[in-house]
Amino acid sequence: MPYETAKMFCVECGAEGPTYQGLCARDFLKKHPVVAPPEVLDIERCTSCGSFRLKSGWSKVDRELALTGLLRETIPKMAPWERITFTHVAREEDANNLSLTVKALGRFEDLQSVQDFRVRVRIKPSLCDSCQKQRGRYFEGTLQVRGDGRELTPGEMRGVRTFVIARVDRAGDPGAFVSRIEEVHGGLDFYLSTNALGKALARELSESFGGSVSSSPKLFGQKQGREVYRVTSLVRLGPFHIGDVVRYKDSLAEVTSVRPFVILRDLASGESRRFKPKDVRSAKRVDAERFVAKIEHLESGQIVAVHPESEEARPVRPPPKGRTAHAVVVWTHDGAYLSLLPAETSKP
Numbered sequence: 001m002p003y004e005t006a007k008m009f010c011v012e013c014g015a016e017g018p019t020y021q022g023l024c025a026r027d028f029l030k031k032h033p034v035v036a037p038p039e040v041l042d043i044e045r046c047t048s049c050g051s052f053r054l055k056s057g058w059s060k061v062d063r064e065l066a067l068t069g070l071l072r073e074t075i076p077k078m079a080p081w082e083r084i085t086f087t088h089v090a091r092e093e094d095a096n097n098l099s100l101t102v103k104a105l106g107r108f109e110d111l112q113s114v115q116d117f118r119v120r121v122r123i124k125p126s127l128c129d130s131c132q133k134q135r136g137r138y139f140e141g142t143l144q145v146r147g148d149g150r151e152l153t154p155g156e157m158r159g160v161r162t163f164v165i166a167r168v169d170r171a172g173d174p175g176a177f178v179s180r181i182e183e184v185h186g187g188l189d190f191y192l193s194t195n196a197l198g199k200a201l202a203r204e205l206s207e208s209f210g211g212s213v214s215s216s217p218k219l220f221g222q223k224q225g226r227e228v229y230r231v232t233s234l235v236r237l238g239p240f241h242i243g244d245v246v247r248y249k250d251s252l253a254e255v256t257s258v259r260p261f262v263i264l265r266d267l268a269s270g271e272s273r274r275f276k277p278k279d280v281r282s283a284k285r286v287d288a289e290r291f292v293a294k295i296e297h298l299e300s301g302q303i304v305a306v307h308p309e310s311e312e313a314r315p316v317r318p319p320p321k322g323r324t325a326h327a328v329v330v331w332t333h334d335g336a337y338l339s340l341l342p343a344e345t346s347k348p
């Protein structure tokens with residue numbers, strides 16, 4: 001049987017003529033977008049040297065080139081388009097936000113398609129590897145954080161680290177940075193880009209965590225005829241935290257404040273007294289739990305607190321006023337006391 005040359009026609013609209021995967025050029029273009037653009041693209045820029053981070057790594061190119069690279073690397077391309085290229089016009093909304101109007105040109109056989117779209121580009125301040133390394137070696141000020149006559153607890157170590165890093169990040173000053181953090185002698189050493197940063201952090205830490213501050217400058221050398229000092233700022237965190245239960249002299253007390261004075265609230269009497277931190281150094285921490293307990297008024301007139309897990313009942317001191325059904329109590333190995341603090345007061 002002889003072949004009959006089939007007439008080519010579009011399966012969509014029936015038009016005769018050349019087809020692309022069974023469609024006329026018009027329907028093919030309609031059916032196949034060139035790219036699937038996202039709404040937002042992020043790119044990191046080194047705040048120190050201006051490099052941009054592309055898939056290939058950090059590269060010292062100008063912004064236009066970086067944006068072209070970003071589009072090429074990150075905009076999802078749709079089959080069957082090939083050799084897709086991008087051109088764009090960038091409009092600055094602010095220093096770190098751009099609005100890009102983009103044309104994506106795709107090719108398939110003898111067809112070309114241009115797709116227009118907009119995308120927001122967010123420039124993320126960052127630090128490239130080489131700038132990070134340079135900074136890692138440099139420091140001027142040192143901040144030492146220690147416990148007052150004791151080692152820092154793991155909770156304090158974490159808390160202090162987080163506090164310092166968050167504070168430096170929030171300031172967003174490229175000249176103020178942490179070069180290195182070391183754990184030493186039950187404390188932490190921070191190596192900082194400036195002496196001023198060390199002093200400021202020491203003050204803020206002592207205010208938040210309760211403690212004393214001192215600093216000692218040491219002549220380091222000369223720079224352009226000027227004497228350069230390295231200042232070591234030292235914070236000693238106080239012996240207690242809010243919520244600690246301590247035995248001081250003859251009484252059992254909970255710590256309700258650590259600065260500027262230590263306030264000890266006697267658990268048996270409910271009376272508070274304030275002290276200079278150095279005057280209560282001899283107080284000893286006592287193991288205790290703090291939780292919301294059920295309060296029961298017994299027929300004998302006695303008022304007891306019930307441990308939420310063991311259900312052990314103990315007389316509670318001082319007796320709660322009124323007919324309260326629940327109260328926050330401090331539970332030691334041999335007693336139960338009303339607390340003035342919320343149940344979730346952190347224990348170190």
Ligand SMILES: [Zn+2]
Pocket residue numbers: 010011012013014015023024025026027
């Ligand atoms: Zn058609």
Ligand SMILES: [Zn+2]
Pocket residue numbers: 046047048049050051127128129130131132
């Ligand atoms: Zn850099």
